[in-house]
Amino acid sequence: MRKRLHEGLILLSQTISLETSDRLGSGVAELSAFRADDRPGWTREVFSEPYRASRDWTAARMREAGLEVHVDAAGNIVGRLAGRVPSAPALVTGSHTDTVDGGGRFDGIVGVLGSIEAARLLQDSGRQLERDLLVVDFLGEESNVFGLSCLGSRSAAQEMTREDLERRDYRGVSLGQAYTDFGLDPSRLSDVPWAKDPLHAFVELHIEQGPTLEKRGLPLGIVTAITGIERFIATFAGSAGHAGTTSMEDRRDAMVAAAEAVLAVRAEGCGAPTHGVATSTRVESESRSPNVVPSLVRMYSEVRSVDSSWLSGVKGRLTADIAAKAADLGVDVGFEWSTDNTVVQADRGVQDVAGAAADALGLPWMPIPSGATHDAVHMASLAPMGMIFIPSKNGKSHCPEEFSSTDDIAVGVHALVATLRHLDGADTHTSA
Template sequence: MAINQARLWSRLHELSQFGKQASGGVTRFSFTKEERQAKDLVMTYMKEAGMTVREDAAGNVIGRKDGSDNTAPAVLIGSHIDSVPEGGIFDGPLGVLAGIEVVQAMSEAAVETVHPVEVIAFIDEEGSRFGFGMIGSRALAGTLLPEHLQQTDQNGITIAAAMQESDLHPDEINKAARYSETVKAYVELHIEQGKVLERAGQPAGIVTGIAGPLWTRWTIEGEAGHAGATPMNQRKDSLMMALQIIQFIEEETKKYTNAVATIGQISVKPGGVNVIPGETTFTLDLRDIEERDRDQIEEAITSYAQSLCADREMNIKIEELQRVAPAPCSKEIRAVMEEACLTMSLEPVFLPSGAGHDGMQFNDFCPIGMVFVRSKNGISHNPSEWSSEEDCGVGASILYETVLRLTT
C-alpha cells in the first residue's frame, strides 16, 4: 500500500475537532469560524505534502503538485469539508484528505507525473447554510451566477455578504472559473452513504454515475366537506387522490433498476379531524443515473395523475422545484479504476450514487470518476456515520493507483 493509512486516519480525526458537537457529530457550515479553522488545517496538510497552496475567489482551497509538463491539463482530486448539522466526520473530508495523501505518498516515493495534480477542498457542497449547495464546484465550472449569491441563510445573510465577511469578493467570483482545456479529469473518493458495498462484502467500489434529482411539488384540489355527512361516492377527497398517485409513483419507479422516488413532505387543508381534505400538497424527489429513464417515469406518473384527477373532476398542479441532469461517470476512468482494483487483487464492484456530489458540476466540463468506500449500516449525515480505517485505506489506494495512471 503506497499511501500512509495511519496518517490519513489521524488527519480525519484531527480535522473533525472543528465544529465538533457533544453528540460526536460535526456542524461546520460555510463561511464560518469553524470552517476557516478547518481550511487552515487543510492548507497546512497540503503544504506538508509538498504542494503550492492558494484560495480562489470562491473560497475553494487548492493545492497543486506540478508535473514534468506544466502545460499539460491537470488531474483534479476534490471533495468538501463543510457539513450538515450534526453530520459525520467522513462525508467530504475523507475525499479531501485522501487526495492530499495521494500527493504526499507520490512525493515521498519520488513519483514524477507528467500531468499536474490538484487537490481541491470545495466550499459549501452540502448547502446546509444557504439551501444552495455546491457553490465552490459551480464556481470552478463557471456556472455560479451573481444572482445565486443572493440566497440567504436563516438569519437573512446572503452568500455574497458571508463571502465579504470572509475577506472574499463576490463581484470577482468569475475569477474562480477554469477553462476546460486546463483540466484532464476530475476524480473523487467518498463514503457510499448506502449499504450496497456492505452487503457485497467489499471495502470499496467504482461509481457508474451520479443520479440527478428532479424535485416537484404536487397540489391536488378537491372539495372539503363534513366527514360524517358526505357519502363516500360523493366525495372529492384530495388526500385519497394523492395517496393513489403516490402508490402509482412507487410501483412505476420500481420498474427501473436505478430509480428512486421519495415523498418527503405532505400536508392537507383545512386539516380538521372531521373534515374531508379539500387540498393536499406533497413533494416528490425523483432520481436516476439515466436521464431518459427518469423522464419516462416522470411522464408516466404525470399522465396517470392528470387522467385520474380529470376522471374525478379534481384539479392538479405540478410545480418544478429543481431539475438536475444526472452525471454518468467516464467509461475510460471507470476502466482505469477497474485496472487499479485488479492490481490490488480487489474484485471491482460497480454501483450508482443516489446522492449528489461536486463532480456533478463537471459533467459537461471534463471526464469524472468516483470511488466509494463502504459505509457501516449505510448511515450518513449522522454522528454514527462510520467507515473503518482499513476501508478508507483501500479507497485511498484505489484513488492513488487511478491518479497515477491518469497522470503518467
Template sequence: MTSASEPSRDDADIAMARLDALAACTDEPGRITRLAFSPALRDANARVLAWMREAGMAAGIDAAGNVVGRWEAETAGASAVMIGSHLDTVRDGGRYDGPLGVVAGIAVVERLRREGRRLPLAVEVIGFADEEGVRFGGSILGSAAVAGTLAPDWRERRDADGIDAATALRSFGVDPDGVGAASRRRDPPAAYLELHIEQGPALEDADVPLGCVTAIAGATRLLVTVDGTAGHAGTVPMRLRRDALAAAAECVLAVERLCAGAEAVGTVGHLRVAPDAVNVIPGRVRFSVDIRAAQDEVRTRLVDAALAEFQASARRRRVELAWQVTSRTETTPCSPRLVEALAGVLAGMGLPAPRLASGAGHDGIAVSAITEIGMLFLRCAGGISHHPAESVTVADVRLGIEALHRWSLALRRG
C-alpha cells in the same frame, strides 16, 4: 499497475487522525457543522493547507474560498489530475462525507513525495467550500466557481440570518468581486477524481469495500397541490367527500410502486395538509416528489407515469390537481475511460469492482462542465451519511487511498 508501493499503515492512520481533526472544526460545539464560508470552514481550510504544504505541495486558497494544492508534474506547468471533494458539511453531519476525499488526495501526494516521484500530469488536490448547499439554499460556489458556472444571482442569496453570500465571502477573507478568477475553464484539469463514502448500503450488502461509480443520477423534483373540499369530519358522507389527503395518499403510494418496479428511487419527503385538524376533512394538500435514476429516459418516463396516475386519482376522487417542476438535473455520466481504469486498478488489487450509480449529488456534476470525471465509492456503515453515525473502517480507507494512488498513476495525458 504493479509498480505501486504496498499500502503503508501510516497513510490510513494519518488520514483517520486528520478526519478527526477536521471534525473538531465546527460551528456548533458538540456537533459537526461546517457551513460554507463559516469560521469553522476557515479553520478546516487552514489545517488542510498546512497538510498540503507538509506534503510538498504549492498550496493556497483560491478566489472562491476553495483550498487547492499542486504537486508539480515532470514538466512544470503540465495539466493536472485533480483529486478532491468538499470540506463543508450539513448541520450535525458526519466526519467522512466530503473530507475523506480531500485527505485521501493528500495521502496520494505524500506517497509520491516519499517515492520521489513526478508524473506526466501534475496532481492537484482541492477541498471545495460549498457543496452541501445548506447555508445559501443550493451549492452556489465551490465547484461551480471552479467550473465557471456560477448562478447569476449567487451574490444576493441569503442565509437564515439574512447575511448575503457576498458579505459572507468578504468575512471569510475572499473578495466577492474576484470570484471569477477561480474558474479553470481556460486551464482545465485533465481529469477529476473523487473518493467519497457511498451514502448507501449497496457495498456493505455485497461485502465489498470499494465501488466504481458509473454516473451521478439525475433528479426531477415536483411540487404537487391537490384541492378538494374541506368539511366537518362528522357530517359529510363518505360518498360525497372530496378528500385531498386521501387522493394525495394514493399519489404517494403510486410514486413508491412505480419506482420500486424500475431502476430508480422516488420519495415524497414533504407533505402539508390544510386545514390541519382532527375533525376536518383535508381541503388542500401540498407534497413534494423527488425521482432519481441513472438513466434520464427512465426518470422522464417515471415522472410522466406518476403524473398520469396522479391525474387518474384526482379524476376518480373529483379533486383538482396542479403541479410544477421545481428542479430538474440531468444525469452526469462518469467518463467510461476513467471507470475502466478504476475497474482495472481494483482488479489489480484483487478486489471486486462493482459498478453503481450515485443517487446523491456531488462536486463532479459541476466539474464535469470542464473535464471528465470519475468517482470511487467507499463502503460506509449502514449506508448512513449526513449524520453523526457516519462510519468507515481504517482498513477500507487504506484500500481507498491505495486505489486512488494507483488510479492517478494509471492516467496519462489525453
C-alpha cells in the same frame, strides 16, 4: 473471489504504513470536531461558523502535506503539488468537507483527506509526477437551505447563474448575500483560473453511500455514471371544513390527496426497470389547527436514476398519475419541476485506468453507478471524470451512523495514488 481479495489486501498491506492509517484516522476525528453543538450528528453546513472554522484546519492539513495552498474566488480550497512540467494540463482530485444537517463524518471528508494523503504519498515516493496535481476541497457540495448543491464545483464549471444567487433561504436571505457574509464576492465566483486552464483528468474518492460493496465483500467500486435528479413540489388545493362536522363523502381533503401522491412516488421508484429511486421528503399543511380538514398542502419529492430514458418519462407519468388521483378526491394540484442535474457518464478511459490500477494492486472491484450526486458532475464538463468508491457500513449515509473503516479508506487512498500515477502518463482525451 474472496481468496483473491485476501491476497490483494496482503500485498497492499505491505505498502500501507501505520503512519498513513494513523493520519487518516486522526484526520477524520479532528475534522469531525468542527460541528454545530445544537444540531444532531456531525452538522457542518456551508456558510456556518463550524464550516468557516474547519476550513483553516483543512488548509493547514494541505500545507503540512507539502502542498501550496490558496482559496479561489469561488471559495474552493486548492492545494498544488508541483509536477515536472508545469505547462502540462493538471490532474485534479478532491471532494468536500461540508455536511448535511445531522450528517456523518465520512461523506466528502474521505475524498478530501484521502486526496491530501495521496499527494503526501506521491511526494514522499520521490517520483515526481509529470504534471501538477491539484487537491480541491470544493465549497458547499451538499444540498442546503438555498436548494442548490455543489456550489464550488458549479462555479468552477461556470454554471452558477444570476438566478441562482437570487435564491432565498427560510429567513429571506439570498444566496448572494450569504456569499458576501462569508467573505466571498458573488460577482467573482466564476473567476477560477485553475479551472479555466486545460485539465488532464479529475478523479474523486468517495464512500459508496450504499450497501453494494459491503454486501459483495469488495474493497472498491469504479463509478460508471452519476445519477440524474428531478425534483418537484406538488401543491394540493382542496377545501377547508370542520373536522368534526364535515362528512367524509363531502370532503375535499388536500392531505389525503398528498398521501395518495406519496404512495404514487414510491410506486414509481419501485417500478424502475434498472437503477431508479423515488422519494418524498416533506409534506406541509398550511393549516395548523387540529380540527380543520386540510385545504392547502405542499409535498416535496424527487426521483433519481442513471437510466436517462426512464428518468425522462418520470415527469409525465407522475404528473398524470398524481393529478388523476387528486381529481378523484375533488382536489386540484399544481406542479413545480426542477432538474438538479442530468445523468452524467464517467469517462470510459478514466474508468479503465482506475480498473487497471486496482488490478495492479491485486484488488477486486466492480463497476457501479452512483445514486448520489457529487462535485464530479460539474467537473465532468472540465475534464475526463472518474470516481472510486469504498464501502459504507450497512450502506448508511447522511446520518450519524455513517461509517467507513480506516482500513477501507487506506485501501481507497492507495487505489487513488495508483490511478493518478497511471493517469499522469495516459492520453485521457482519446477515450470514448
